[in-house]
Amino acid sequence: MRLVAEGLSAKRGEDLIFRDISFQIGAGTALVVKGPNGSGKSTLLRVVAGLLPRESGKVQLNGCPADEFETVAAACHYLGHRNAMKRELTVAENLHFWKRFFGEAQGNAGFGVEEAAEAVGLGGIVHLPFGYLSAGQQRRMAMAKLLVAWRPVWILDEPTAALDTAAEIMFAGLVKEHLRCGGIALAATHQPLGLGSAAELHMAGFAGVFAEVWG
Numbered sequence: 001m002r003l004v005a006e007g008l009s010a011k012r013g014e015d016l017i018f019r020d021i022s023f024q025i026g027a028g029t030a031l032v033v034k035g036p037n038g039s040g041k042s043t044l045l046r047v048v049a050g051l052l053p054r055e056s057g058k059v060q061l062n063g064c065p066a067d068e069f070e071t072v073a074a075a076c077h078y079l080g081h082r083n084a085m086k087r088e089l090t091v092a093e094n095l096h097f098w099k100r101f102f103g104e105a106q107g108n109a110g111f112g113v114e115e116a117a118e119a120v121g122l123g124g125i126v127h128l129p130f131g132y133l134s135a136g137q138q139r140r141m142a143m144a145k146l147l148v149a150w151r152p153v154w155i156l157d158e159p160t161a162a163l164d165t166a167a168e169i170m171f172a173g174l175v176k177e178h179l180r181c182g183g184i185a186l187a188a189t190h191q192p193l194g195l196g197s198a199a200e201l202h203m204a205g206f207a208g209v210f211a212e213v214w215g
């Protein structure tokens with residue numbers, strides 16, 4: 001399986017944010033997107049995830065059986081800046097919602113809700129309203145959303161911002177396990193994700209866009 005982006009460009013409003021971005025990410029590998037504030041990292045991730053339209057170019061997931069995921073977007077988990085959880089619902093209710101929403105991928109049911117909470121170090125508090133959790137605990141539970149249903153492509157926007165060191169290490173472990181299982185990760189970050197020698201894509205913003213990919 002291989003996530004292939006070719007010649008991507010995107011606008012926000014009337015402004016062209018980046019152009020001619022191309023990369024490939026093979027199964028079991030990650031690509032880390034770096035660049036200064038406003039250079040278009042979040043925009044690129046949202047375009048790849050199908051959440052924003054692209055101005056040109058294409059995104060394909062090669063080597064994935066056509067009947068498994070109808071679109072690239074359907075094969076992606078997207079963890080954005082926000083946690084995508086309802087504060088008034090319990091953690092369990094939130095995670096059950098997402099588990100039902102995603103449904104089961106063929107041959108892979110994903111983690112149970114309690115199992116996913118334990119995997120992020122927070123087993124035993126899924127009965128609490130999400131809004132009661134600390135900011136770091138909320139982020140960890142948002143990470144648990146990645147586990148309740150299998151999706152081969154994880155798109156991660158500043159996943160560990162404002163997390164403590166233990167949570168960073170925990171999350172690096174989750175991503176490594178995802179890669180070990182043949183998954184793909186595309187992450188935008190200002191801080192090291194602890195993934196070792198992941199390939200990097202550097203964005204400089206429009207009027208200085210360049211893309212470099214290794215691996």
Ligand SMILES: Nc1ncnc2c1ncn2[C@@H]1O[C@H](COP(=O)(O)OP(=O)(O)OP(=O)(O)O)[C@@H](O)[C@H]1O
Nearest residue numbers: 012013015017035036037038039040041042043044
């Ligand atoms: N809805 C919008 N309308 C117009 N411009 C926008 C909109 N959303 C974002 N932008 C602009 O698009 C550019 C890229 O924003 P983006 O969030 O992708 O950058 P980023 O590299 O992820 O930044 P950061 O490191 O601060 O998170 C910025 O200049 C931003 O002001």
